[in-house]
Amino acid sequence: MNDLSRATEIANATIWLGSGRWMRGASVVFVDGVIMSVGAPARDLAVGRRIDAHGATVLPSFGEGHAHPQHAGLREQFAPVATAKSVREVLTNLGTYAALHPEQQWIQGWGYDPAIAPGGRFDARWIDEVIADRPVLLRAADYHTVWCNTRALELGGVNDVDGQPSDGEIVRRDDGTPMGTLREWGATRYVLDIAPPATLAQRTQALTWATQQFLEGGITWIQDAWVEQDEFAAYLALANGGLKARFNLGLRADPNQYLDQVHQFRDLRAQVDSLGDPFLTARTVKIFADGVLEAGTAAVLEPYHDCPHSCGLSNWTPGQLTDAVRRFDSVGFQVHIHAIGDRAIRMALDAIELTSRSNPAWDRRPTIAHSQLIDPTDLDRFYQLGVIANFEPLWAQLDPLQTELTIPRIGQVRGNRQYPIASLLERNTTISFGSDWPVSDFHPLAGIAVAITRQNVDGEPQAGWQPHERITLDQAITAYCSGVAFQGFTERYRGSIAPGKAADLVLLDTDLLAIEPLEIARSKVMKTFLAGEEVYAR
Numbered sequence: 001m002n003d004l005s006r007a008t009e010i011a012n013a014t015i016w017l018g019s020g021r022w023m024r025g026a027s028v029v030f031v032d033g034v035i036m037s038v039g040a041p042a043r044d045l046a047v048g049r050r051i052d053a054h055g056a057t058v059l060p061s062f063g064e065g066h067a068h069p070q071h072a073g074l075r076e077q078f079a080p081v082a083t084a085k086s087v088r089e090v091l092t093n094l095g096t097y098a099a100l101h102p103e104q105q106w107i108q109g110w111g112y113d114p115a116i117a118p119g120g121r122f123d124a125r126w127i128d129e130v131i132a133d134r135p136v137l138l139r140a141a142d143y144h145t146v147w148c149n150t151r152a153l154e155l156g157g158v159n160d161v162d163g164q165p166s167d168g169e170i171v172r173r174d175d176g177t178p179m180g181t182l183r184e185w186g187a188t189r190y191v192l193d194i195a196p197p198a199t200l201a202q203r204t205q206a207l208t209w210a211t212q213q214f215l216e217g218g219i220t221w222i223q224d225a226w227v228e229q230d231e232f233a234a235y236l237a238l239a240n241g242g243l244k245a246r247f248n249l250g251l252r253a254d255p256n257q258y259l260d261q262v263h264q265f266r267d268l269r270a271q272v273d274s275l276g277d278p279f280l281t282a283r284t285v286k287i288f289a290d291g292v293l294e295a296g297t298a299a300v301l302e303p304y305h306d307c308p309h310s311c312g313l314s315n316w317t318p319g320q321l322t323d324a325v326r327r328f329d330s331v332g333f334q335v336h337i338h339a340i341g342d343r344a345i346r347m348a349l350d351a352i353e354l355t356s357r358s359n360p361a362w363d364r365r366p367t368i369a370h371s372q373l374i375d376p377t378d379l380d381r382f383y384q385l386g387v388i389a390n391f392e393p394l395w396a397q398l399d400p401l402q403t404e405l406t407i408p409r410i411g412q413v414r415g416n417r418q419y420p421i422a423s424l425l426e427r428n429t430t431i432s433f434g435s436d437w438p439v440s441d442f443h444p445l446a447g448i449a450v451a452i453t454r455q456n457v458d459g460e461p462q463a464g465w466q467p468h469e470r471i472t473l474d475q476a477i478t479a480y481c482s483g484v485a486f487q488g489f490t491e492r493y494r495g496s497i498a499p500g501k502a503a504d505l506v507l508l509d510t511d512l513l514a515i516e517p518l519e520i521a522r523s524k525v526m527k528t529f530l531a532g533e534e535v536y537a538r
């Protein structure tokens with residue numbers, strides 16, 4: 001029997017229990033990290049702590065189905081370029097930062113907006129005007145694109161490259177010289193590989209900072225969707241006490257090394273398992289099938305409008321991708337495939353289908369992340385193959401990234417096919433939500449508002465962008481809570497509110513059933529509980 005003096009009750013709440021079930025004026029009681037009861041107010045229970053919700057909503061704490069916490073944290077430590085609204089502002093911020101940091105041999109900045117220069121083409125010479133003596137490396141918010149100055153191009157040997165790499169694009173001026181914008185690994189690696197890597201101390205600081213942000217947003221479970229050796233080391237350093245949220249690691253498969261990685265990743269997973277940290281798992285392999293539509297690097301079935309010879313880049317051949325999925329699957333890894341263009345999504349579905357036919361049956365839960373442009377003939381295949389569709393709902397709005405870059409590249413017809421969330425739900429597909437933070441804001445309440453309305457914060461367009469793809473409040477919460485819990489193999493103890501489940505809970509400042517959809521984005525998380533412990537209070 002639990003000692004009730006250790007119990008907490010959140011009373012007078014509007015509680016979402018899971019799959020469409022709500023209770024009003026209800027209580028949830030938890031003790032020793034586990035939910036004990038949900039339902040009528042526990043008036044006669046002598047609980048140690050009682051919190052009055054005043055009618056506000058209690059949800060399971062959110063899951064984050066796809067994010068890059070260390071990228072987000074490191075971005076804070078570099079030159080501030082992410083908030084700049086123009087090239088001029090980026091350059092001003094760079095100049096100020098460089099003057100403040102004469103000791104840094106490289107100036108880095110992460111997360112600049114690729115929509116602030118025409119066609120996403122950024123010139124090295126613009127940076128040279130403010131910093132020419134030291135190499136400058138800027139990463140776009142999509143993390144698939146780099147903008148650097150002439151010094152960095154020289155040090156990276158980009159000027160000596162003839163033509164184009166097979167798996168990347170060196171954007172060139174009319175005279176053929178590299179302009180300063182590099183797209184995808186094949187091109188960005190020239191500079192990324194020579195820039196000084198972040199230290200372990202910088203990384204653990206970044207991870208700790210990012211975790212605190214998640215907790216403030218009500219998130220306690222995170223899929224890290226891009227883990228290399230350096231990211232892995234930071235998790236290991238913080239394990240068993242230093243991790244303040246639950247993480248599952250997505251180890252990134254490399255098309256040039258995946259045969260060796262099958263064994264390496266098994267070792268890394270065994271290392272994590274042997275730690276016995278209940279907050280850390282490494283059961284997933286991340287695969288980038290393609291790039292992004294706004295840069296013209298997503299793999300599409302029909303050519304881009306602005307570049308009639310290009311169907312984008314796929315990082316793997318179909319045969320290679322199938323082989324990799326098969327091999328990782330055969331040793332019990334879940335695959336988490338970044339696939340944005342309709343050709344990449346079809347390749348991913350094909351690889352999963354062939355794998356499920358040839359490998360022994362198991363509860364594999366393959367996930368396709370972003371699922372941005374799906375050919376209509378492929379919609380049924382998600383459910384048929386048991387594929388989880390991960391979306392970043394904040395992207396499903398008509399913002400400048402869409403109107404300035406993406407839709408001009410793919411045209412109106414394909415443009416209007418993006419993010420078919422409701423179409424997949426109608427087909428019984430499991431949907432999970434995430435943010436791809438720091439690519440975009442991670443706050444689930446903002447994502448829920450967009451998923452319901454398909455409008456931006458100003459309520460535009462009035463009918464919603466592709467209104468038939470809007471989903472209900474309940475479906476949106478399900479995607480963030482139960483959907484991500486299922487993706488992470490954690491639904492046994494998280495993702496809904498019921499006796500016996502972990503007390504991973506979030507208390508809001510509003511009753512979600514009583515407010516307009518756009519107001520949801522302005523609602524606040526008041527408290528976040530992780531296994532019963534209050535890890536955030538506003």
Ligand SMILES: [Zn+2]
Pocket residue numbers: 066067068225436
């Ligand atoms: Zn990502």
